[in-house]
Amino acid sequence: MLTKEYRLKKRTAFNATYKTGNSCYKGGITLFCGKVKPAEREHIKTKIGFVVSKKIHKRAVKRNRIKRLMRESVRLFIKNSNESFDTKYLSLIFVASAKLLDKNFEFVNEQIKELMRKLYD
């Protein structure tokens, strides 16, 4: 679980992020980016959401497992970047696909790192 300042919570916020339409894909994870931050909201931190659809698997245990793996790897990424983690986007959403079933932590961690590197480029 991320701390509260990083969490993306509102339904409207999710919809707004999808509408913006910036996305990229790597190894079973799709990353959606929201709007670029306006000048007056520079101090707000980037909010991050995770989505695992019911279509991927029927059982809650397997869906939660994927979500937890993604969340853990993002947490470690933020921690390793010396607590000054921030991007130019308002929000990020990670959407998992069926490829991630039965994958271990190392695999998920690699994909997240790749996606993050793309963000900064």
Next chain:
RNA sequence: AAAAGCAGCCGGAUAAUCGCGCGGGGUAAAUUAUUAUCUUGUGAGGAAAGUCCGUGCAUCCAAGGACAGACCGCCGGAGAAACUCCGGGCAGCGCGAGCUGGCGGAUAGGACCACAGAAAAUAUACUGCUGACCACCUUAUAGGUAGGAGCGAUGGUGCAACGGUGAGUUAAGAGCUUCACCAGCGAUAUCGGAAGGUAUCGGCUAGGCAACCCCCGGUCGGAUGCAAGAUUGAAUCGGACGUUUGAGGUGUCCGCCAAGUCCAGAAAAAUCGCUUAAGCUUGAGAGCAAUCUCAAGAUUAGACAGAUGAUUAUCUAUUACAUUUAUUUUGUUUGCUACUUUAAGUAAUGAAACAAAAACGUAAAAAACAGAACACGGCUUAUGAGCUGCUUUUUUUU
């Protein structure tokens, strides 16, 4: 020993690092709300699942009647209630221990019963049998049958044919208030708390289907679900209908209530509800049991894009392998030794040898089903490795 049946248990433990939710405490900022940070405590299940039943709880309508509707259906008990549980009966299945059952009514009525078959439900038809009776014919005290009359044995199809088998009676026949046994119905007696069992007697017979409609008996205030609902705050401030000539509301109608209702748009925050309970553990008592009563004790999930995670280490349950040197246990042999007694026997303890098992050793090693979302009682379904107790059948040994 093998194969079964029933009941029950278990659903890993400890530690480290980095994190998350919630509660308590401290520090800092601030008018408060609160925010940041430190510390400490704590954080999924036997099914948390499916949502198939039931209940609490909450709001709205009503507190009355009729109709409609839903549910239940052998008997007794338990329970808040239940498509719940326990005990008993009956029926079916199994060699048996046991298991299964949606188990009121077909004489209140309607519908349906394909193919086959004379006939599938009023046995008035068809196919047949009879010559005792009526009638008639003839070769006339006998023989016969256009008809009447009697009969339901004959018809072999079908899941099912208006009781079955055998005998008697008869012209032929038949439950024919003739007989024996069996099935079914009714009455009486008796056992039982009841369902029901048993015995005797009686009349003389009733197709199936209610998991089709239906009938009988019984139960039920209705609707909506914690996104119920309550409080605070914020935003929008347009339109339509309506206030006794009644918008709208309750399954329908009568009746009753009734001042707001609907559409569009906007805002979508916080707190409460929220976890101390028809609950859990232990002990005693009542009961065949379900369960109940009493006493004591503990109480530590509560999220809201939704915490319980990631990475390791050690230990066990368990599995596999190797080995009898040492340790323990069991069995067999020897008869050193001991005893009884005179050439044999006995083996409690000790001794030696052999075999088996356990532990030790080495390697692998928690992996199944699965994640709380208002709570509880059931049901159903999913599920790893095993363990315990009782019972049955078969085989072997004593």
Next chain:
RNA sequence: CUCCUCGUAGCUCAGACGGAUAGAGCGUUGGUCUCCGAAGCCAAAGGCCGUGGGUUCGACUCCCGCCGAGGAGG
């Protein structure tokens, strides 16, 4: 959370208030036609009616439990 509907041939659908061999179109395969193909014409194969039980003489149909798919309201 509360409800509803549907699973039939490779695909899209019929059928049905119980009665037996479950149909149609497209597709597939073979033949015919043509110099070759398409279209046309002729024929064939392909189904345990999602799954497990029950009621019944008999179940795709009636009843119950599961599995899967889709939808509605807040």
